[in-house]
Amino acid sequence: MSPRRSYDQYCSAARALDVVGDRWTLLIVRELLAGPRRYTDLHADLPGVSTDVLASRLKDMERDGLAGRRRLPPPGAAYVYELTGRGRELLPVLQALGVWGQAELGERRPTDAVRAHWFALPLLRALEGAGAGVVDVRLEEGDFHLRVGAEEGSVYGDGPAPGEPDARLTLDGETCTALARGEVRLLDAVRDGRIAVDGDGTLAKALREG
Template structure:
């Protein structure tokens, strides 16, 4: 099927030609956390039909945003992962997350939730709390674990992943409610720790910054 287009010679229009379809940016959100099998993507995108998800993945592969590779040398199941152009959508996702975070005032009864969906806005919170810091923060909620990697010195790109970090430089333990308040801007990580609503493990600069706001970049 040919790609639908706004047929406008405009950078915004061209971008929306590629990612403006329903579910496309949410697929990108999931794949920013790492390569996924189709079944994993479907499980973490509640509400999407199998036909629509398959169609979006085909479109993203055609547009150079996603690559597919065999899970094992013998073939079988495939892994989907973002290409460089797909990974370049991270600032777009973060901007949307920052813009949308204030709307997380109340969770509706019909709202699905996955812990790692809080990673994009929390990544910005950690970068602002720890300017110039380098490291990985593992975030533990009662509903799941994810990790964020703030942008660091030397142009290191920030990012996030689902599940525990391999070697975290800090571990932030808090409730889902406290995490939502932090990403909405109603609470800082240091305030959450001071009030006993969160705990930080680790002894490096990024852990100190999250726990007490003391970090000063060298």
């Protein structure tokens, strides 16, 4: 494990960048916000990262108290990485970066990779103020679920949520991209028929009536 580099500046922003400023670290946090992940799953959902760099960043995150590693009980018996409470506190940091980066998103380039769950954080932002609950999201790129308002644990996950969700959203990639760019409000997209909302939960009703 390499020693942590430092800006050697007595400034909280500089100290934060000492910990999370290396390339890939915050994107690993983005992936671990989905809950415990195996190394192979992390590597698959971080296209472009080398195995050596990913292993190094995960070790750094363990050292700095952002993530931990544990072995799943049989029959899984695999090691998984997961965020600590300190690591999960980076959620609003990633959300703020996402808002700032909306102007940088532009059109999708032919070389750009995409995963359905990368839209999870923009949708969480769009759902702020609508209430708390579990939301299934269906996109052309794949399905995932959100835990809106969750104060601990995972904030999203691949596939439908276990159990009955509070709402189900169905939308196309164009609408989801517009939400991610900040070009349309979620409630406006629901009202215009660009997002279908199903379910009998309080959150579904709030979205339909909003």
